[in-house]
Amino acid sequence: MMMRKFFLKRFKQFLLITLIPTLLLSAVFLLFQFKSSMKTMTAESSNTLVRVDDNITNVVGSSAYQYELLTYNPRLVLSLKRFFQHDTFTYSDVVLLNSIRVMLGSVARSHDYISSIYLYLDGFDDFFSTTSGFQSISSFTDQDWFPTYQQMDKNKKLWITHREFEEYSYIPPTQYITAFQRMSNISGVIILNIDIADFERTLNNSTSTNNEYLYILDQKLQFLAFNASGKQMNRQFQDYLKTYIDNADSLAKLNNTWITIAGQKYYMELRSNSDYDISYCALIPFSTVIKQQYFTMLILLSIFLCYCMIMLFLSYRITERNFQKIGDLIQTFDAAEKGNIPEMHTPVVEDEYDVILDNVIQVYLKSSYLQRQLTEKQYQQQLAEKTALQLQINPHFLFNTLQTLDFQALQITGRPGTLNRTIQNLSDILKYSLQDPSTMVSLQDELTYLKKYIEIQKQRYGEQFIIYFEIEEELRNFPIPRLLLQPLVENSISHGIAALDRTGYIKVRIFPKENMIHFSVTDNGIGLDKNEIQDLYQMINDETSKNIGLTNVNRRLILQYGSQCALHIRSKKGVCTCVSFLLPVHS
Numbered sequence: 001m002m003m004r005k006f007f008l009k010r011f012k013q014f015l016l017i018t019l020i021p022t023l024l025l026s027a028v029f030l031l032f033q034f035k036s037s038m039k040t041m042t043a044e045s046s047n048t049l050v051r052v053d054d055n056i057t058n059v060v061g062s063s064a065y066q067y068e069l070l071t072y073n074p075r076l077v078l079s080l081k082r083f084f085q086h087d088t089f090t091y092s093d094v095v096l097l098n099s100i101r102v103m104l105g106s107v108a109r110s111h112d113y114i115s116s117i118y119l120y121l122d123g124f125d126d127f128f129s130t131t132s133g134f135q136s137i138s139s140f141t142d143q144d145w146f147p148t149y150q151q152m153d154k155n156k157k158l159w160i161t162h163r164e165f166e167e168y169s170y171i172p173p174t175q176y177i178t179a180f181q182r183m184s185n186i187s188g189v190i191i192l193n194i195d196i197a198d199f200e201r202t203l204n205n206s207t208s209t210n211n212e213y214l215y216i217l218d219q220k221l222q223f224l225a226f227n228a229s230g231k232q233m234n235r236q237f238q239d240y241l242k243t244y245i246d247n248a249d250s251l252a253k254l255n256n257t258w259i260t261i262a263g264q265k266y267y268m269e270l271r272s273n274s275d276y277d278i279s280y281c282a283l284i285p286f287s288t289v290i291k292q293q294y295f296t297m298l299i300l301l302s303i304f305l306c307y308c309m310i311m312l313f314l315s316y317r318i319t320e321r322n323f324q325k326i327g328d329l330i331q332t333f334d335a336a337e338k339g340n341i342p343e344m345h346t347p348v349v350e351d352e353y354d355v356i357l358d359n360v361i362q363v364y365l366k367s368s369y370l371q372r373q374l375t376e377k378q379y380q381q382q383l384a385e386k387t388a389l390q391l392q393i394n395p396h397f398l399f400n401t402l403q404t405l406d407f408q409a410l411q412i413t414g415r416p417g418t419l420n421r422t423i424q425n426l427s428d429i430l431k432y433s434l435q436d437p438s439t440m441v442s443l444q445d446e447l448t449y450l451k452k453y454i455e456i457q458k459q460r461y462g463e464q465f466i467i468y469f470e471i472e473e474e475l476r477n478f479p480i481p482r483l484l485l486q487p488l489v490e491n492s493i494s495h496g497i498a499a500l501d502r503t504g505y506i507k508v509r510i511f512p513k514e515n516m517i518h519f520s521v522t523d524n525g526i527g528l529d530k531n532e533i534q535d536l537y538q539m540i541n542d543e544t545s546k547n548i549g550l551t552n553v554n555r556r557l558i559l560q561y562g563s564q565c566a567l568h569i570r571s572k573k574g575v576c577t578c579v580s581f582l583l584p585v586h587s
Contacts (some may be wrong), residue, residue: 003323011315015308022307026300030293037292041212042256042269045282048214049271051206052280057273059111060160060179060192077186083134084124101130113198115176118145122187141167142193145178149189157182160276162196162224177216177224179276196225203227213237213266213283221245224278236262237283251279258286422459425452440479443510447471450485450508457493465497465523467506475510478517480583481556487549488521488579496525496577512585520580528571536569550579557581 083097100119120127126136137146142165152159159180166173175196182189203214204227213230215223221241226234240261245251255270265286272279429452447469454467467489489506497504506523528536540554554567561583571577 003319006322007315007319010319011312014311014315018307018311022304026304029300030296033293033296034289037289038267041284041289041292042267045212045269045284046271048206048212049269049280049282052203052214052216053271053273055202055206056179056276056278059114059194060158060181060276080119080121080128081124083128084121084126100128101133113194113202115174115193115195115198117193118189118191120146120149120189120191141165145191148178149180149191152180157184158275160218160224160278162218162222200225200227200231211285211288212269213285215281215283217241217251217279217281219277221251230283233261251281259283418459422456425456429453429456439482441482442476443471443478443480444476446480446482446485447476450489453486454489457490461493461498463503464500465493465504465506467508470507470509470511472511475512475517478583481560484553484556484581485519485521487553491549491579492521492523492525492577496523496527499526515585517583517585518580519583520578522576522578524576527573527575527577528569529573532573533569533571540567553581 080097080100115131117130118127119129125138126134127140128134129140132140137143144163144165148161148163161178161180162175163178164173164175177194177196177199179192179194180189181192203216203225207214207227207229211229213233214227215230215234215237216225218224223234223238230237240259241251245254252270252272254268257268259266259268261283266283267286267289269282269284270279429449457465485508489508492506497506504523504525506521509518509520509522511518536550540550542551543555550567557565557567565582565584568580569577570580
């Protein structure tokens with residue numbers, strides 16, 4: 001229950017800590033994505049408007065231009081006037097008129113949405129139609145184009161209007177976009193009738209994939225045509241225009257802005273054609289823009305869910321690890337209180353709290369360990385004090401005994417001899433070894449008493465061994481602890497040379513190298529194999545070992561200089577043995 005409580009608390013903390021920056025980054029990314037989508041969609045809508053404008057301009061402008069070129073032919077104009085006047089005409093007139101009929105008809109047929117093309121010359125009652133030939137204006141079913149033409153400003157060369165006419169009474173009226181183009185070389189007009197239903201199908205094909213609403217408006221903001229999407233809300237948009245917009249000029253102010261129609265947001269893209277006095281309008285629904293973001297929002301939501309799962313996992317793992325550490329800590333303290341000091345392993349540091357906790361544990365364990373050690377040391381100190389009091393009398397007794405022996409030997413021989421010299425050397429060595437062990441001696445002093453020891457051993461072994469020294473002179477005043485070399489030489493004599501049936505050699509070498517002083521004692525005695533070397537290492541590193549010499553030297557070197565200055569043994573069975581150690585120059 002407690003672990004569950006802390007787990008939920010940690011999960012909330014982790015989630016809240018990173019929730020705000022995550023939401024901010026998501027919002028920034030969505031905003032960037034929204035602007036990018038809007039930029040792309042408006043560019044596509046603008047291209048759509050350009051295509052529609054180009055389509056109308058090319059069809060109306062180029063077609064009217066081609067028709068007007070025909071009127072530059074004087075014979076053709078003359079033939080047209082003869083037909084309009086119902087005058088006598090020749091065979092060539094018929095051929096020319098048939099050529100016009102064929103050419104105008106082919107242009108109309110090349111564009112599905114061009115219903116018909118009219119050609120009218122001012123002052124006549126007839127006009128030419130690509131679908132009906134020469135017709136009288138007064139008797140033709142489509143007549144309202146004529147008053148529109150007569151009422152138009154004479155200076156205006158090109159205009160477009162919306163109109164309808166009922167060709168047959170049994171079918172609904174047909175809606176047209178009619179383009180008027182005045183001819184420049186003669187008085188007259190070329191009229192293109194564009195079927196709105198067919199043209200809107202073209203608009204549907206021109207629309208991009210943004211589901212925009214496409215409209216074509218005249219100068220009075222009346223709809224000329226719209227695509228299938230625009231048809232769904234043409235009435236709402238028309239009401240909006242009547243309410244807020246006065247004319248095409250004020251409509252232009254809404255270009256690239258958001259407008260609200262029937263409670264819905266739309267982005268308006270406009271393009272105007274001043275030659276025809278028409279405007280093209282594309283409305284992009286806000287819902288379409290949002291749909292463009294669905295995939296991005298789905299990715300962000302997936303990332304957020306993954307993030308929550310990761311936070312859930314991390315919260316559980318950290319809580320579990322912390323409770324496991326708490327359990328281990330309680331067990332460690334319980335064991336320490338009972339006197340069972342556990343082994344102090346290398347701490348696993350994962351965060352700053354681990355450092356603090358592990359330090360607390362280490363301090364506590366060390367404190368408990370030192371407390372036990374102090375108790376044992378106090379006991380050992382009391383025991384050592386009793387032993388020391390008992391042994392205080394021994395050096396005095398030994399010196400007196402040696403002096404007595406020296407005096408008696410002198411009485412017997414009548415003059416100093418080898419025995420007296422041996423007793424004196426032994427007395428000097430004993431005095432040297434019993435001085436304060438904490439004081440350092442010079443290397444020269446150490447060698448002096450080492451030679452006295454060797455002289456004593458010579459009395460025992462005679463010429464069985466020969467020892468020589470290789471020592472750098474500048475090292476003679478180098479300070480070292482006392483009695484470092486004597487146990488090594490003793491070991492060479494007792495264990496290396498004594499068992500030989502020949503004369504053995506011992507070399508004591510001392511030299512500096514790389515900020516260290518190298519000490520070595522080498523003999524050509526019986527040597528050691530690998531197993532014997534391993535046993536010797538194990539013995540000298542055992543504080544309870546009975547081998548006092550090498551064990552004592554090795555222990556003193558480690559205590560004073562560190563493990564890097566411990567004894568180093570190299571040997572080969574039947575060849576030689578070398579025991580060496582290092583002392584730092586700046587010891």
